[in-house]
Amino acid sequence: MFDYETLKIVWWLLVGVLLIGFAIMDGHDMGVGTLLPFVGRSDIERRVVINTVGPHWDGNQVWFITGGGAIxxxxxxxxxxxxxxxxxxxxxxxxxxxxxxxxxxxxxxIHNATWRSTWDWGLFIGGFIPPVIFGVAFGNLLQGVPFQFDAFLISNYTGTFWQLLNPFALLAGVVSSAMITLQGATYLAHRTEGVVQMRTITAGTGAALLMVLGFIGAGVWLQGIDGFRISSVIDPAALPNPLGKTVVREAGAWMANYAAQPLLWLLPAIGVLGALAAAALMRMGHTLSAFVASSLATTGVIGTAGASMFPFIMPSSSQPAASLTVWDSVSSHLTLAIMFWATVLFMPLIVIYTSWAYRVMRGKVTAAYIRENEHGAY
Incomplete structure (x- = not known):
């Protein structure tokens, strides 16, 4: 059995893995939804696009549900x-x-152009909006969220919805949206051919460049944002008490982990180089390798945010001492242990089943396939 301190670190890593898994697996079908109205010009082309993710999109929701449940x-x-x-x-x-x-x-x-176009834009909304909001949320976490605890550890949010839509958070939303769009583009390029594939590669290249520029810009901007640092002594094995520490805000605090562990610079490097490699590989026709490179870029971007903030999970801008960290916002030792062994048992099953499903349903989706399966395809 792991000790309490180790389990706290393990679950920080596992939640990160679940978030990355969600961004890669559920992210690529969201990215396909984002691209749908633009790379498919006719009804048959849009059905081709939809059917590349049709067999898998609902199964990929397990990453979203599991991530929320784990948190x-x-x-x-x-x-x-x-x-x-x-x-x-x-x-x-x-x-x-x-x-x-x-x-x-x-x-x-229903064979009606207006009906189908309406749902096409609905799928676009369902693919575009969530990544933007998730990115905006991460942008706000890096700046601190205005909340505080009372003596009974009841949280009180002191900000407004509109405060979340600040410039840095919106930039983070752009990075997130471009990252998910690139993920969808690499998958869509791998599953299609002809003009749909060509348009997808063009859109994916633009998404990769936007992601890289936005990611670098956010990194530079982050240098001037006051980060958070624990200034008191912490007992990592102690029972959770989010008010039992002292936290200070200072410029450059989010870069402290990189100074202490230079190998962490590999994470943003993977984020940038992975995106550029994905765009280049798509243009060279190596679409499966492009999907792998895009997945690595996604891992690098999310890993960069996690490494920058550690051990903070949700910093508080209105009561810094109430900031939630890996050490003081967790469940009991027993709960973390039970969840760990459940994850060890079930996570491989999810990965094996998902891999099998994608292998069985691999191959190109073409206009001929849609015509042959007029009543069975999406």
Whole structure:
């Protein structure tokens, strides 16, 4: 059995893995939805695009559900505070996601151009809005979220919805959207051919460049943002108490981990080089390698945010001492241990099943396939 301190670190890593898995797996079908109205010019082309992710999009939702469930169980204070403070933002995500199941299921059931075009834009909303909001959320985490705890550890969000839409957070939203669009473009390029593939490669190249420029710009901007640093002694094995520490804000604090561990610079390097490699590989016709490179870029970007903030998970700008960290916002030792062994048991099953499903349903989706399966395809 792992000790409490080790399990706290393990669950920080596991939640990161789940977020990366969500961005790669559920992200590529969201990226395809974002590209749908632009790379498909006719009804048959848009059906080709939809059917590249049609067999998998609902299965990929397991990453979204598992990630949210893991945060709820491993970091209950983070879950409660985030879903309270980001309430309207989370509702916007859910409203956008509503378009996905009904869009996939009902879009091709009626032969009407207006009907189908409406659902195409609904699928676009369901693919475009959530990554933007998730990016905006990360941008706000890096600046600190205005919340505080009372003596009973009840959180109180002191900001407004509109405060979340600040310039740095919006830039983070652009990076997130471009990253997910690139992920979708590499997958779509691998599953299509002809003019749809050509348009996808062009759009994916633009997304890669936008992601790289935005990511570098956000990194430079972050240098001037006051980060957070724990200035008191912390006992990593102690019971959770988010008010039992002293936190200071200072410029450059988010870069301290990189100074202490220079190998962490590999994460932003992978983010930049992976995106550029994905664009180049797509243009050379190596679409599967491009998908791998895009997945590495996604890992690098999310890993960069996590490495910059560690050990903070949700810093507080209005009461810095109340900032939630890896050490003081977690569940009990027993809960983390049970969840760990459950993850060890079930995560490989999810990966094996997903790999099998993608292998069985591999291959190009073509206009001929759609015509042959007029009543069975999406």
């Amino acid at each position: 709820f169980a491993a970091w209950p204070l983070v879950y409660a505070t985030a879903f309270s403070g980001f309430y309207w933002a989370m509702l916007a995500v859910l409203w956008a996601l509503f378009f996905r199941p009904v869009g996939f299921d009902y879009r091709s059931k």
